[in-house]
Amino acid sequence: MKLDTTGMESAAPVWGSHNELVDGFSAAPSFELPNTTDFDGFQKEAIQMVKPAKGTTTLAFIFKEGVMVAADSRASMGGYISSQSVKKIIEINPYMLGTMAGGAADCQFWHRNLGIKCRLHELANKRRISVTGASKLLANILYSYRGMGLSVGTMIAGWDETGPGLYYVDNEGGRLKGMRFSVGSGSPYAYGVLDNGYRYDMSVEEAAELARRAIYHATFRDGASGGVASVYYVGPNGWKKLSGDDVGELHYRYYPVMPSTVEQEMAEVTGA
Amino acid sequence: MARYDRAITVFSPDGHLFQVEYALEAVRKGNAAVGVRGTDIVVLGVEKKSAVKLQDSRSVRKIVSLDDHIALACAGLKADARVLINRARIECQSHRLTVEEPVTVEYITRYIAGLQQKYTQSGGVRPFGLSTLIVGFDPYTGVPSLYQTDPSGTFSAWKANATGRNSNSMREFLEKNYKETSGHETIKLAIRALLEVVESGGKNIEVATMTKEHGLRQLEESEIDAIVAEIEAEKAAAEAAKKALAAPKET
Numbered sequence: 161m162k163l164d165t166t167g168m169e170s171a172a173p174v175w176g177s178h179n180e181l182v183d184g185f186s187a188a189p190s191f192e193l194p195n196t197t198d199f200d201g202f203q204k205e206a207i208q209m210v211k212p213a214k215g216t217t218t219l220a221f222i223f224k225e226g227v228m229v230a231a232d233s234r235a236s237m238g239g240y241i242s243s244q245s246v247k248k249i250i251e252i253n254p255y256m257l258g259t260m261a262g263g264a265a266d267c268q269f270w271h272r273n274l275g276i277k278c279r280l281h282e283l284a285n286k287r288r289i290s291v292t293g294a295s296k297l298l299a300n301i302l303y304s305y306r307g308m309g310l311s312v313g314t315m316i317a318g319w320d321e322t323g324p325g326l327y328y329v330d331n332e333g334g335r336l337k338g339m340r341f342s343v344g345s346g347s348p349y350a351y352g353v354l355d356n357g358y359r360y361d362m363s364v365e366e367a368a369e370l371a372r373r374a375i376y377h378a379t380f381r382d383g384a385s386g387g388v389a390s391v392y393y394v395g396p397n398g399w400k401k402l403s404g405d406d407v408g409e410l411h412y413r414y415y416p417v418m419p420s421t422v423e424q425e426m427a428e429v430t431g432a
Numbered sequence: 433m434a435r436y437d438r439a440i441t442v443f444s445p446d447g448h449l450f451q452v453e454y455a456l457e458a459v460r461k462g463n464a465a466v467g468v469r470g471t472d473i474v475v476l477g478v479e480k481k482s483a484v485k486l487q488d489s490r491s492v493r494k495i496v497s498l499d500d501h502i503a504l505a506c507a508g509l510k511a512d513a514r515v516l517i518n519r520a521r522i523e524c525q526s527h528r529l530t531v532e533e534p535v536t537v538e539y540i541t542r543y544i545a546g547l548q549q550k551y552t553q554s555g556g557v558r559p560f561g562l563s564t565l566i567v568g569f570d571p572y573t574g575v576p577s578l579y580q581t582d583p584s585g586t587f588s589a590w591k592a593n594a595t596g597r598n599s600n601s602m603r604e605f606l607e608k609n610y611k612e613t614s615g616h617e618t619i620k621l622a623i624r625a626l627l628e629v630v631e632s633g634g635k636n637i638e639v640a641t642m643t644k645e646h647g648l649r650q651l652e653e654s655e656i657d658a659i660v661a662e663i664e665a666e667k668a669a670a671e672a673a674k675k676a677l678a679a680p681k682e683t
Contacts (some may be wrong), residue, residue: 281531285539287572293531300530321572 215384217346218248218259219354219374220315220326222339224361226395227317227324229257230371232346232379232407233387235264244387253278255398256294256318261343262311262331270312274298291318291325295335303333313343319394346378346385353377364393368402376414379407441552441559451559452552455508455583458561459595462507463494466594466602466625467565468610469578470618474567476505477626477639479597495640497648499524501569502537503640507596508562508583516560520544537568541579541587549585559583563595569644576642592621598629619651623659 196202218231231248248260250271260267277297281289295316310331317326328336342350353374368391375389390404441451464479478494495505498520506513523543527535552559563582581587592610594602602625626637639651
């Protein structure tokens with residue numbers, strides 16, 4: 161069954177194969193689809209099979225001094241924890257960061273691809289690309305692969321001429337500008353802590369501590385999040401990694417074990 | 433499909449691309465066009481063929497806008513110009529769509545020049561027969577720019593330039609008389625350059641200015657006439673002053 165793309169094709173060029181000369185809008189790609197009885201149902205099933213739930217916690221927020229970005233580091237395949245040390249904050253270039261949620265391969269590949277595009281933009285235009293532009297480039301790519309099973313829930317955080325920028329971009333092709341975002345299965349828990357403690361005028365240390373706590377609380381309750389809580393700061397001079405703390409250690413730092421007073425001491429029974 | 437694959441633009445034994453050079457000839461036969469860059473304004477001026485009585489002159493605008501902050505004037509084949517302008521306008525919008533930012537003057541000039549170059553290296557097509565003068569303001573820095581492209585696909589930035597008929601005389605005039613100007617002075621300089629080769633009068637020239645605040649503005653015929661009168665008056669005064677200086681020496 162061949163996808164009917166005749167409605168999407170642009171006017172055919174007069175001289176056949178010289179497609180570059182009629183660029184602007186090139187013909188939409190077409191491809192063979194599987195022979196099935198129930199195509200729509202099959203497609204839904206295939207997507208469900210491929211779609212990993214975004215088992216992770218990532219968050220980012222804009223505050224007075226810049227952007228704070230934090231993430232956990234656990235990768236899980238169902239109930240199996242495949243890694244506790246995944247780098248979920250991807251360095252696109254010295255002044256822009258991306259977070260990873262969803263398919264690790266998808267996120268890593270497309271962020272590197274975005275890095276290439278950003279660099280080419282810099283070389284062509286003799287100025288850095290804005291966070292708006294970079295997030296738009298990624299969103300356009302993801303939109304063109306819509307429905308093909310990509311799983312990407314990412315935040316693009318950076319500092320450009322207009323100041324700090326933060327965008328949420330996902331595999332549906334959605335793109336949102338915002339001040340606070342959290343993405344992943346642990347995001348509800350992170351939002352609770354983040355929204356409660358957020359103030360625009362925080363210092364860098366206060367903001368880092370808020371981000372760290374939010375990730376810790378998410379890892380505490382969400383089974384698919386854990387490992388190390390990494391915190392990055394993006395300021396006018398670019399990004400800087402502030403900390404990477406094991407969440408187990410963070411737990412005992414926040415809730416140290418008090419030696420409990422024993423109310424009744426069990427005495428050794430003498431004799432019988 | 434008809435096989436128009438054979439290249440029309442091929443090298444000659446002594447390294448020339450004759451089609452491109454012939455295209456430059458076509459440009460040299462086109463109407464005169466001049467562009468001058470000031471500190472806060474850029475001015476484009478184009479020669480208008482003497483008013484054909486029944487033609488509606490408003491439909492033959494020779495200075496067009498590519499975007500809010502970029503305008504273009506050209507010399508050469510006007511039909512080719514229409515095609516190139518349409519592609520450039522699409523590219524301006526496409527750039528806004530993909531990176532949510534307006535194009536820089538250099539970017540769109542590079543695009544147009546690239547397009548002109550492509551047609552010198554493809555089968556079955558001839559080069560575009562026009563040179564363009566592209567003016568605009570950088571959307572971020574607010575710096576005004578003037579660029580020129582030609583049928584070979586090269587481009588460069590200029591403080592002032594002319595193309596089309598008698599462009600050499602205009603360029604010589606500009607080289608002699610160019611200085612950093614702003615506002616009204618820049619408009620006068622552009623019109624003075626055009627008047628070197630064009631019959632004076634508002635109905636023979638079309639002038640447009642581009643400023644950061646107001647974008648592209650076409651000057652009315654009456655405004656042009658007023659400036660022409662100003663220029664003539666200045667010329668007359670300069671002549672009289674020269675004569676007055678010369679006179680005492682005779683006695």
